[in-house]
Amino acid sequence: MSPAKVSKKPPTQAPKVSEVLEHRWDLSALFKDVEELDKHIANLDKRIKAYEKKYANAFSQLEAGGFKKAMEDYEELSEGISRAMVYVFLIFACDVEKSDLYSKYQLLCSDMAQHLLFVENEFCALESQKQEELIQATPKYAYSLRVLLKQKSHLLSLPEEKVLLATSSVGVEAFSKLFDKTLTALKIPFQDKLISEEEILSELHNPDRKLRKKAQKALTKALKKNELVLTYVLNMVRKDLHINTKLRHYESPESFRHLSNQISQASVDSMLEIVNDNYALVHRYYKIKSKILGYKLKDYDRYAPLETKESPVSYSEALDLVLKAYRDFSPKFAQIVEHAIAHGWVDSHPRAGKRGGAFSDSTVPSAHPFVLLNFTNNRRSVFTIAHEFGHMIHQELSKSVGYLNTNTPLTTSETASVFGEMLLFESLKKNLDKKELRGIYAGKLEDMFSTMFRQVVMTNFERRIHATQEELKAQDFDTIWQEENAKMFGKSLKLTKNYARWWSYIPHFIHSPFYCYAYSYGQLLVLALFGLYRQQNTPAERKAFVETYTNFLSKGGSQSPEELVGMFGLDIQDKEFWKIGMGEVEKMLSEFEALL
Numbered sequence: 174m175s176p177a178k179v180s181k182k183p184p185t186q187a188p189k190v191s192e193v194l195e196h197r198w199d200l201s202a203l204f205k206d207v208e209e210l211d212k213h214i215a216n217l218d219k220r221i222k223a224y225e226k227k228y229a230n231a232f233s234q235l236e237a238g239g240f241k242k243a244m245e246d247y248e249e250l251s252e253g254i255s256r257a258m259v260y261v262f263l264i265f266a267c268d269v270e271k272s273d274l275y276s277k278y279q280l281l282c283s284d285m286a287q288h289l290l291f292v293e294n295e296f297c298a299l300e301s302q303k304q305e306e307l308i309q310a311t312p313k314y315a316y317s318l319r320v321l322l323k324q325k326s327h328l329l330s331l332p333e334e335k336v337l338l339a340t341s342s343v344g345v346e347a348f349s350k351l352f353d354k355t356l357t358a359l360k361i362p363f364q365d366k367l368i369s370e371e372e373i374l375s376e377l378h379n380p381d382r383k384l385r386k387k388a389q390k391a392l393t394k395a396l397k398k399n400e401l402v403l404t405y406v407l408n409m410v411r412k413d414l415h416i417n418t419k420l421r422h423y424e425s426p427e428s429f430r431h432l433s434n435q436i437s438q439a440s441v442d443s444m445l446e447i448v449n450d451n452y453a454l455v456h457r458y459y460k461i462k463s464k465i466l467g468y469k470l471k472d473y474d475r476y477a478p479l480e481t482k483e484s485p486v487s488y489s490e491a492l493d494l495v496l497k498a499y500r501d502f503s504p505k506f507a508q509i510v511e512h513a514i515a516h517g518w519v520d521s522h523p524r525a526g527k528r529g530g531a532f533s534d535s536t537v538p539s540a541h542p543f544v545l546l547n548f549t550n551n552r553r554s555v556f557t558i559a560h561e562f563g564h565m566i567h568q569e570l571s572k573s574v575g576y577l578n579t580n581t582p583l584t585t586s587e588t589a590s591v592f593g594e595m596l597l598f599e600s601l602k603k604n605l606d607k608k609e610l611r612g613i614y615a616g617k618l619e620d621m622f623s624t625m626f627r628q629v630v631m632t633n634f635e636r637r638i639h640a641t642q643e644e645l646k647a648q649d650f651d652t653i654w655q656e657e658n659a660k661m662f663g664k665s666l667k668l669t670k671n672y673a674r675w676w677s678y679i680p681h682f683i684h685s686p687f688y689c690y691a692y693s694y695g696q697l698l699v700l701a702l703f704g705l706y707r708q709q710n711t712p713a714e715r716k717a718f719v720e721t722y723t724n725f726l727s728k729g730g731s732q733s734p735e736e737l738v739g740m741f742g743l744d745i746q747d748k749e750f751w752k753i754g755m756g757e758v759e760k761m762l763s764e765f766e767a768l769l
């Protein structure tokens with residue numbers, strides 16, 4: 174296995190960012206070439222089979238020392254599989270033509286992974302006293318083993334699970350697919366063309382109000398045409414969730430989600446309460462937006478663009494801005510960023526065959542993260558860099574917790590990325606003129622409303638539709654949807670009758686019930702941490718905060734969000750914690766008002 178090549182090089186001089194035009198990845202921290210990958214796989218395959226031979230059906234006889242060794246080997250072998258997998262994934266991400274290579278190795282890797290499945294199963298099948306004994310003996314894996322046990326405690330017997338698995342493709346999964354097929358098949362008449370659902374939704378950002386209204390009407394009509402299917406599918410999802418909650422002995426329909434998010438019902442309730450209590454902030458914003466646009470807003474005006482000024486930003490300028498924001502916060506963070514851009518961790522620009530979007534892949538702890546960007550010369554792209562570099566810093570800092578502890582639940586996985594965006598925002602504020610700032614503030618506030626308040630509206634909707642068991646009619650869903658959304662907008666914006674039907678295209682309700690609140694949870698958690706940072710008045714206090722925050726990130730997924738937040742002396746179950754985050758939204762809104 175190749176060691177961490179790049180991260181062990183001596184620290185380098187800060188690169189002259191302003192001279193840089195474009196970055197490409199250097200994947201050699203993973204493998205030199207496909208030949209080296211093949212050797213790695215041949216060797217790994219042998220070792221995995223030997224491991225299986227030694228440990229399969231033998232977990233119950235393991236003593237503490239033997240279990241520790243078995244877990245360490247398991248971690249190393251699993252990491253080996255991931256190293257191979259991520260290498261071909263990254264090649265594929267930059268060149269979609271390489272899909273054959275990707276699927277060939279995907280198959281090989283999933284074959285190898287099959288031979289390690291027994292580890293979790295055998296551990297979970299042990300007597301609970303024995304499990305406790307082994308957990309005590311391996312503190313490194315204690316948290317992830319406990320999470321595993323909690324999740325598996327809701328499994329049914331093996332034959333029952335097999336039946337459920339075998340029939341799942343004709344159960345709720347089939348309805349889920351039917352939903353996707355129905356929506357992707359939509360051809361919506363608009364401006365003498367037939368366009369997709371995604372295209373029509375993007376028309377809501379059109380500066381021309383008449384076109385936005387037209388798009389809203391057209392989508393509503395298409396959704397109403399499919400009322401029968403869309404209503405029936407949502408009812409089947411409700412029934413399925415109800416059956417599963419009962420069969421698997423969950424306390425409530427949303428409990429399974431809190432378990433996978435690794436948080437308690439009490440902390441979710443506290444967060445929801447604070448967001449629900451603060452819709453007045455949304456009302457305040459849309460009243461201003463209405464004043465600026467000069468008419469009373471309706472639902473199709475939510476995303477209407479405000480006239481703003483924006484000057485183009487070059488890639489090297491963007492890097493300088495992001496670096497400055499991170500350096501002012503923590504020299505250590507800036508060092509990671511400088512090292513990354515000097516050593517091929519970043520692929521910066523769009524090109525033919527490269528996938529869109531942006532991500533930071535943690536890869537494996539024995540290598541380093543890789544960041545994919547599709548930089549275009551606008552302000553939004555600068556925020557994307559700050560966002561992905563935040564992920565990268567988080568991933569790099571948490572390498573020491575080891576492969577099995579790296580994954581963070583959705584509730585904390587966006588911490589460093591959103592925090593990084595806030596740092597950039599703070600830093601930009603000082604240098605831009607009013608008109609340019611107005612656009613940035615409006616964009617930030619609207620982003621916050623949709624990741625925080627809108628997701629809570631969706632959760633409120635879900636809580637209500639899953640609270641009853643009888644089949645609901647389309648009009649019942651309409652009423653609940655409209656009532657919950659009306660709370661968010663109050664009198665600042667009128668929801669038309671058409672809008673009542675807009676629950677019916679939201680994929681989360683179908684594919685992953687009770688998923689939405691995690692966005693709000695993550696966002697408000699970061700804002701609370703950021704608010705806490707801003708409350709530190711002296712350099713010494715700020716330094717102490719940065720240390721605790723760095724430590725927080727370094728723990729990766731080896732502790733629960735509750736323990737992590739506890740490092741700051743705060744309680745995630747307590748409403749006071751969430752109020753700090755809401756205070757930041759208020760502050761941003763007031764600053765926006767002062768710009769007018």
Ligand SMILES: [Zn+2]
Pocket residue numbers: 560564587590
């Ligand atoms: Zn992200």
